[in-house]
Amino acid sequence: MTSYSAGVSVMDELNRVARTRAPAKLNLTLLVGSRRDDGFHELATIFQAISIFDEIEVRFRQCVNGDKLAKPMIYMSLDGPDLGPDDENLAWRAAAAFMEQTGKVGDVEINLKKLIPAGAGLGGGSSDAAAVIRCLAKITAFTDKNMLNDIARGIGSDVAFFLGDSTTAIGTGRGDCIEQIDPLPQRPIAVAIPPVHVSTKDAYRALAGSRDQSRSFALPAIGTDVTWEGLLDGEGINDFQAIVSALHESVEDSLSGLAEAGARVTMLSGSGSAS
Structure with missing residues (x-):
């Protein structure tokens, strides 16, 4: 909830x-x-x-x-x-x-x-x-x-x-x-926590290693009209997800398990490991 x-x-x-x-x-x-x-x-x-x-x-x-x-x-x-x-x-x-x-x-x-x-x-x-x-x-x-x-x-x-x-x-x-911003309406959320500790420093280091450091990564503004439908339709993105999933097999297994159980969207929280 x-x-x-x-x-x-x-x-x-x-x-x-x-x-x-x-x-x-x-x-x-x-x-x-x-x-x-x-x-x-x-x-x-x-x-x-x-x-x-x-x-x-x-x-x-x-x-x-x-x-x-x-x-x-x-x-x-x-x-x-x-x-x-x-x-x-x-x-x-x-x-x-x-x-x-x-x-x-x-x-x-x-x-x-x-x-x-x-x-x-x-x-x-x-x-x-x-x-x-x-x-x-x-x-x-x-x-x-x-x-x-x-x-x-x-x-x-x-x-x-x-x-x-x-x-x-x-x-x-x-x-x-x-x-x-206005609170989102209550909605059931399943949280899966694999048995692994993800270091925030390691996650940032891995993300930096995957990027062209000569480029500047500008961020788009997030509008205040946040809705569950928008998030479920693709507005929800976590830049750490692919990197941390590659580093920790249990994180990838957790995301896959949620999808197989019927989750409409699966996403890492923070730099992981929860999803």
Whole structure:
């Protein structure tokens, strides 16, 4: 399904505890342009949030001495597969960036129930980061949306989408310039996740190797009148699909399996592996 609610519930005003769900996303279109001077690529994409979620609880304990020079402590507990060191996790980094850039003083505890597969192109890490930002903004009464968006963009390209209110949006720039559009009607979607982790860096490297680097790859504009029929009739394109399918046989098998099961359109999400 393609519907979700990303509201933040404050569970205990006294202890400053908030909970929310962090949805996965699909890229209904993903066009990759030329590499920019900052090392990122120009992108044009359609983001669609879907009803696969991680669950986030954030506790904020305000410092009583008001010492803004004291480094805040950020604690993480994880219910799910190991994701590596805490300080490399996007949720942890989002909390650190929020505290530093807003000047809030205190300690943060993040409890993450991980249900979105990592390395599948579903944006789980970015969604977790946005969920932490939303929770901290709610329980500290921080309302500067421009700064919140700046924090999100500093964490990762997809984070700004998850920080928004719409389930459907157009992403340009490096994917961080978000234009919210009317949500697409709810529709059943089958998501297949083969047992392979696709490295985003490897996917970009392979795509670059398949292109004539002397050419400039300009991107067409994506109109705001996005419809399911248009996407199903060929407007939905992912520039990574052929490359990643060639690199990973299980991705190609997954796409073929969906087609054989009757899917009208099969498409990679992000740089894979989900389709």
